[in-house]
Amino acid sequence: MKPKTLKAWSAVHTWTSLVCTAFLLLLCVTGLGMIWIHEIDARYAGHPAPPPVPVSAPGSLANLDAVFRDAEARTPGERVTYADWAFDGEQLGVNMAPPGKAKNRRQLVYQAQTGRYLEDSHKDNPNQPVRVFLGTINKLHITMWAGLPGEFFLAAMTVLFVIAT
Secondary structure, X not given: OOHHHHXXXXXXXXXXXXXXXXXXXXXXHHHHHHHOHHHHHHHHHOOOXXXXXXXXXXXXXXXXXXXXXXXXXXXXXXXXXXXXXXXXXXXXXXXXXXXXXXXXXXXXXXXXXXOOEEEEOOOOOOOHHHHXXXXXXXHXXXXXXXXXXXXXXXXXXXXXXXXXX
């Protein structure tokens, strides 16, 4: 390589590394909350420990149809949008929203093995400030509070990281 080319490549490497490292640090710090989100939520939610599952039924799960019917009965005018497992399959989060208004969703939490109702994310609970904080950190991590342009910006930082290496 010529000295001029080497100097130019060194400048590109230095500045792209510096810029993308700042955003990688942001993603690492905000990602920590996402890694331990269930543990943080459980610590501050104050849920009682779920009752033990009978030994005769290892791996048994509640009837999902019954859980979904119960969720729809608890939230009139809303429908199940999706369900997800939490705490290594110990809890089932049933996400509800009015038809056509997915942004207004709420999550009802059930014990996965018994189908026992635990909580509604829209009800006042002592954990609400923690959930608001974690939601804010999550939004910063994914979109940098800029929606789709923020996601594209983070994709550009990924490209800069590849160029820098």
